[in-house]
Amino acid sequence: MGICPLCQQSTLTAFHQDQVRAYRRCEHCCLVSVAASFQLNLADEKAIYDLHQNDPSDHHYRQFLSRAISPLFERIERYAEGLDFGCGPGPTISVMAAESGIRVDNYDLYYFNAPELLRRQYDFITMTEVIEHVADALGLLQTLDSLLKPGAILVVMTKRVISETAFSTWHYKRDLTHINFYSTETFEWIAAKFNWTLEVMSEDVVFFTKHMHH
Numbered sequence: 001m002g003i004c005p006l007c008q009q010s011t012l013t014a015f016h017q018d019q020v021r022a023y024r025r026c027e028h029c030c031l032v033s034v035a036a037s038f039q040l041n042l043a044d045e046k047a048i049y050d051l052h053q054n055d056p057s058d059h060h061y062r063q064f065l066s067r068a069i070s071p072l073f074e075r076i077e078r079y080a081e082g083l084d085f086g087c088g089p090g091p092t093i094s095v096m097a098a099e100s101g102i103r104v105d106n107y108d109l110y111y112f113n114a115p116e117l118l119r120r121q122y123d124f125i126t127m128t129e130v131i132e133h134v135a136d137a138l139g140l141l142q143t144l145d146s147l148l149k150p151g152a153i154l155v156v157m158t159k160r161v162i163s164e165t166a167f168s169t170w171h172y173k174r175d176l177t178h179i180n181f182y183s184t185e186t187f188e189w190i191a192a193k194f195n196w197t198l199e200v201m202s203e204d205v206v207f208f209t210k211h212m213h214h
Helices: 042-049 059-073 093-099 115-119 137-147 164-168 184-194
Strands: 012-017 022-026 032-034 081-085 103-107 122-128 148-157 196-202 205-210
Touching: 012 032, 012 164, 059 093, 059 122, 059 148, 059 196, 059 205, 081 093, 081 137, 093 103, 103 115, 115 137, 122 137, 137 148, 137 184, 184 196, 184 205
Parallel strands: 081 103, 081 122, 122 148
Antiparallel strands: 012 022, 022 032, 148 205, 196 205
16 A cells, blocks of 8 residues: 555555545554555646735735744744745745744745755744645655754644544545645654654644754
């Protein structure tokens, strides 16, 4: 059945099947994923992203992001420098941050591909509605770990898997660019692996804090 894209174990079991795709759940880290055969090529994937009309002037989009951003801004220093990882075609977090005097760089594989940003370290990283799109789950988290200063916060916004029953009618899986689905258990596994502290903030937001080195 293949190898889990997160923990690299061959502990995948059938989880759910719909008209389009088959979903496997890892018994080790609980990630729900689809096989590579169900993953779109880059051009088809980008064509879907090009339809996303994210815009800093959209009040509803700002309200949506503020569920992740407001608790973050309450914690960080004004001189903190952040990275919006996977900012999309209409970067908005960086605009919201600038209004509070906080600097955020934009990185996106498709729209703001500036690899030099991935050679720096940041006080915080936001990743809103991104993690579910990235096939190489482990590689992504290793990259993020390298980008976080000790004590830095990683904000992840993604809708979480609750159960197979809930999954069966879940709108989130209908987006064919969503290929990895995370649960609270998966985030607990990630925290243990990377020695991060996990805080579940709301139904679709978690904070990880990278430990200070002693």
